[in-house]
Each structure stands twice: as structure tokens, then as C-alpha cells.
Amino acid sequence: MQSRALLERLISFPTVSRDSNLALIEFVRGYLAEFGIEAELIESDDGRKANLWATIGPEHVAGVVLSGHTDVVPVDGQDWSVEPFEMSERDGRLYGRGACDMKGYLACVLAAVPKFLEAPLSRPIHLAFSYDEEVGCLGVRSLIEALERRPVKPIACIIGEPTELRPVLGHKGKLGVRCRVHGAACHSAYAPRGVNAIEYAAKLIQRLGEIQTRLAAPERRDERFDPPFSTVQTGVIEGGNALNIVPAECRFDWEVRALPGFDPREVEEELKRYADDELVPAMRAVAERTSIEFEPLQAYPGLGTDADSPVARLIQTLTGRSDFGTVPYGTEGGLFDQAGVPTVVCGPGCMDQGHKPDEFIEIQQLEACDAMFERLARHLAS
Known part of the structure; x- marks a missing residue:
């Protein structure tokens, strides 16, 4: 045929x-x-x-x-x-x-x-x-x-x-990760007594943005690619139930598109360290049963x-x-x-x-x- x-x-x-x-x-x-x-x-x-x-x-x-x-x-x-x-x-x-x-x-x-x-x-x-x-x-x-x-x-x-x-x-290679932030709910009139999962997710997403800025530095570029650097982006976010409730849950999905030779797990490891060393202690100072979890979605090499x-x-x-x-x-x-x-x-x-x-x-x-x-x-x- x-x-x-x-x-x-x-x-x-x-x-x-x-x-x-x-x-x-x-x-x-x-x-x-x-x-x-x-x-x-x-x-x-x-x-x-x-x-x-x-x-x-x-x-x-x-x-x-x-x-x-x-x-x-x-x-x-x-x-x-x-x-x-x-x-x-x-x-x-x-x-x-x-x-x-x-x-x-x-x-x-x-x-x-x-x-x-x-x-x-x-x-x-x-x-x-x-x-x-x-x-x-x-x-x-x-x-x-x-x-x-x-x-x-x-x-x-x-x-x-x-x-x-x-x-x-x-x-480029790819790493996709889901992050789940488990906070503590309360009435929004008493917001400081809760742990706002959306706000902590926002801190993590902001850190991803800072990592992206570093990855785009001239010395980390490969002009054969478009764009010529490894990229980080958040594609999905979901959290909260009502405006008058401090949200207990938020999850977001993010990815790295990595140039050959760059291991995207470095981004995940940095984000985990930030969560474990800075964010989770602050969350647990308010409510002990709070946490941040990372779940792999997909990965393939460049x-x-x-x-x-x-x-x-x-x-x-x-x-x-x-x-x-x-x-x-x-x-x-x-x-x-x-x-x-x-x-x-x-x-x-x-x-x-x-x-x-x-x-x-x-x-x-x-x-x-x-x-x-x-x-x-x-x-x-x-």
C-alpha cells in the first residue's frame, strides 16, 4: 500500500x-x-x-x-x-x-x-x-x-x-509538578487565626518567578532554542470555597521546560527547601496540622x-x-x-x-x- x-x-x-x-x-x-x-x-x-x-x-x-x-x-x-x-x-x-x-x-x-x-x-x-x-x-x-x-x-x-x-x-525536557498547600480554615473576620493556603501558594509561585528570572540570565542561554533559556510557569491553580472563609486548601500545577544539560529537578528541590525551611514553620506556628506537599505529574528528558x-x-x-x-x-x-x-x-x-x-x-x-x-x-x- x-x-x-x-x-x-x-x-x-x-x-x-x-x-x-x-x-x-x-x-x-x-x-x-x-x-x-x-x-x-x-x-x-x-x-x-x-x-x-x-x-x-x-x-x-x-x-x-x-x-x-x-x-x-x-x-x-x-x-x-x-x-x-x-x-x-x-x-x-x-x-x-x-x-x-x-x-x-x-x-x-x-x-x-x-x-x-x-x-x-x-x-x-x-x-x-x-x-x-x-x-x-x-x-x-x-x-x-x-x-x-x-x-x-x-x-x-x-x-x-x-x-x-x-x-x-x-x-527541551519537561518536569511537571502539582503542589498542594494544606492550611487551616477560619472565619475571615478572624483571618490571622487561620492559615491561608492561597496566600502561601502565592509565595511559592512568586519564588518560581524568581527562579525563572535567574534561568533567563545571559550565561544560562542557548541561542539554538526559542526561547533560548529554560522556562518555568504555573498553568493551573485552584483553592478556596467562599470569600468569608480563610481557605484551607490550594493546589497549583507548574512545569519546567529545561534546556538539555539542565536538570529541572533543581527547581523542584529549591522550591521544596523554601517550603520546608521557611513556609511550613510559619504555617505551623499558627496551626500544627498544616503542610505543603509536592506530587510528580510528568517528566521526560531533553x-x-x-x-x-x-x-x-x-x-x-x-x-x-x-x-x-x-x-x-x-x-x-x-x-x-x-x-x-x-x-x-x-x-x-x-x-x-x-x-x-x-x-x-x-x-x-x-x-x-x-x-x-x-x-x-x-x-x-x-
């Missing part, structure tokens, strides 16, 4: 992260079986989802991983002019949820299977299709754990997030591949481009790289279309990705 026809089939599976991806995975497994390729499934704990791993070519030689996620973001509340889970075409564009992010890449990978088989390959090509990328790069972790137990580790991984086929060597590395030279050969770039969003690439598999990000489509109503990919981009995989087959056969 051509990449366009395969994309139509992949879009038809509504693999929103909250739902199962098994129907899509079984389709892919059946498609590969038609070529005599056996696929291994690594299921989630509840059995509702699965990663897929398949190898084309020699088993006991270090090869190249083509990796992408099968889940997509929801369409709820978005104003689509076309059916989101039925592919449609208009003006050289193919529309549908996931067309760009990132079923277009998966379709090109699958369409290239016959070319990979004909090569013949001196090094294997591994297909790694994951779940739950959109909710924190969760599903791929069990696939990588299984990969680390194998006797031969791949020499390269290409993550097919939409970059318009521009080679991307870097992206990616910072060297421009002189073999994987960077490989993607330059495949794309004919040396204008290496970075992206502001996260990918599963940092996890592969952390596991010792050198990684780049390069795929068809533009992330400007991702997560939006009427998501699309240009047919020209699919064709260019097909050509890239033809070059990969020739390169690994030579």
Missing part, C-alpha cells in the same frame, strides 16, 4: 490517548505479517494499549530505529470543517486528526516496508510504534526497557515528529545530539540537509538517547498544524518522506 492509502487507514482509528490503540496496532501487526515480519507487542499494565516492535533485516547487528507514537490529542470542543477521523483531501493537503502528528510518518514507514525487504539490508531497521506520547511520553518507556535488555543496541533512532523533514538535534555524531551525519545523508535545528516541544527522543541510542528528530509535516482543528499534512511532505526512506534502504544495503 502507498503511504497515502495507509494514512487513510491509520486516521480511521480514533487513537485519542484516553482510549485504546489496540485496533490500530493489530492492523499494523497484520500488515507486517503479510510480508512475513513478526511484530512483538508490549502491552500496558491494564492491557488496553500496546507498543509495537518489529525488525526488518539481520537480527544480531546494530540497526536503525524508526520511531513514532500512535496516539493523538482529542478533538473535543474543536471546530472541524471535516470529519476528524475520516481522511479528506483538499488543495494538495490530507486532513484528519493525526495526519501531521504523527500518523503521516507512520504511514511512510509502513509504505517503505517492501523497499526495506528488497534492499537487502546489511543492518536492520526496527519499527517502534508507541502509545501515550501525548500525555507525557509514558508508553514508550516499557518498550525502551525491553530494548535495553537486548544483546545488541541500535546505532541510531529517527523520531518522526513533524519537522518538515528538517533534521532536529535538540529539544535531547542534545552532537552535530558531529554518526546519527547526525546519517540524517544529513538521508535528507541532504545540514541546517540542524531544535524544536520547543518535547519528544520521545530524549528517552531513547538516555537509554544509549543516539537520536534525531525528523519527520514530514509541520507542527504548526498539530493539535488544531482541520489538522493536515501536505501530500508533497509524504512524498518527500517516502523518498527519504528509499535513501535509507539504499544506505543500509551499501
Whole structure:
């Protein structure tokens, strides 16, 4: 099947992260079986989802991983002019949820299977299709754990997030944290007798702002990124019941988008020290049963591949481009790289279309990705 026809089939599976991806995975497994390729499934704990791993070519030689996620973001509340889970075409564009992010890449990978088989390959090509990328790069972790137990580790991984086929060597990592402030309620007429959870949360958020100022200092910048520094922001806050009650509870969610080489846990540790050393003692001076708690939400590492590395030279050969770039969003690439598999990000489509109503990919981009995989087959056969 051509990449366009395969994309139509992949879009038809509504693999929103909250739902199962098994129907899509079984389709892919059946498609590969038609070529005599056996696929291994690594299921989630509840059995509702699965990663897929398949190898084309020699088993006991270090090869190249083509990796992408099968889940997509929801369409709820978005104003689509076309059916989101039925592919449609208009003006050289193919529309549908996931067309760009990132079923277009998966379709090109699958369409290239016959070319990979004909090569013949001196090094294997591994297909790694994951779940739950959109909710924190969760599903791929069990696939990588299984990969680390194998006797031969791949020499390269290409993550097919939409970059318009521009080679991307870097992206920021992320740490998401929920903070819960447990204060003490009282009538607001006697406010000093209570512990205002919202006000203490505000002190913590102000400290995050101070940390952000330090992270934006010139000596901590990397101009390859936009913005060129690690960022801290509070995205959700909730607390209080009524204006005449000193609020006993407040919680807020905050995140760090960290440059490669900066550990975002440093921010969390500083905030915890501030809470433990200064805020909690002041709270307990008024009411003993008060506290501040931190709960992890999500985390994944950044990616910072060297421009002189073999994987960077490989993607330059495949794309004919040396204008290496970075992206502001996260990918599963940092996890592969952390596991010792050198990684780049390069795929068809533009992330400007991702997560939006009427998501699309240009047919020209699919064709260019097909050509890239033809070059990969020739390169690994030579």
C-alpha cells in the first residue's frame, strides 16, 4: 500500500490517548505479517494499549530505529470543517486528526516496508510504534526497557515528529509538578487565626518567578532554542470555597521546560527547601496540622545530539540537509538517547498544524518522506 492509502487507514482509528490503540496496532501487526515480519507487542499494565516492535533485516547487528507514537490529542470542543477521523483531501493537503502528528510518518514507514525487504539490508531497521506520547511520553518507556535488555543496541533512532523533514538535534525536557498547600480554615473576620493556603501558594509561585528570572540570565542561554533559556510557569491553580472563609486548601500545577544539560529537578528541590525551611514553620506556628506537599505529574528528558555524531551525519545523508535545528516541544527522543541510542528528530509535516482543528499534512511532505526512506534502504544495503 502507498503511504497515502495507509494514512487513510491509520486516521480511521480514533487513537485519542484516553482510549485504546489496540485496533490500530493489530492492523499494523497484520500488515507486517503479510510480508512475513513478526511484530512483538508490549502491552500496558491494564492491557488496553500496546507498543509495537518489529525488525526488518539481520537480527544480531546494530540497526536503525524508526520511531513514532500512535496516539493523538482529542478533538473535543474543536471546530472541524471535516470529519476528524475520516481522511479528506483538499488543495494538495490530507486532513484528519493525526495526519501531521504523527500518523503521516507512520504511514511512510509502513509504505517503505517492501523497499526495506528488497534492499537487502546489511543492518536492520526496527519499527517502534508507541502509545501515550501525548500525555507525557509514558508508553514508550516499557518498550525502551525491553530494548535495553537486548544483546545488541541500535546505532541510531529517527523520531518522526513533524519537522518538515528538517533534521532536529535538540529539544527541551519537561518536569511537571502539582503542589498542594494544606492550611487551616477560619472565619475571615478572624483571618490571622487561620492559615491561608492561597496566600502561601502565592509565595511559592512568586519564588518560581524568581527562579525563572535567574534561568533567563545571559550565561544560562542557548541561542539554538526559542526561547533560548529554560522556562518555568504555573498553568493551573485552584483553592478556596467562599470569600468569608480563610481557605484551607490550594493546589497549583507548574512545569519546567529545561534546556538539555539542565536538570529541572533543581527547581523542584529549591522550591521544596523554601517550603520546608521557611513556609511550613510559619504555617505551623499558627496551626500544627498544616503542610505543603509536592506530587510528580510528568517528566521526560531533553535531547542534545552532537552535530558531529554518526546519527547526525546519517540524517544529513538521508535528507541532504545540514541546517540542524531544535524544536520547543518535547519528544520521545530524549528517552531513547538516555537509554544509549543516539537520536534525531525528523519527520514530514509541520507542527504548526498539530493539535488544531482541520489538522493536515501536505501530500508533497509524504512524498518527500517516502523518498527519504528509499535513501535509507539504499544506505543500509551499501
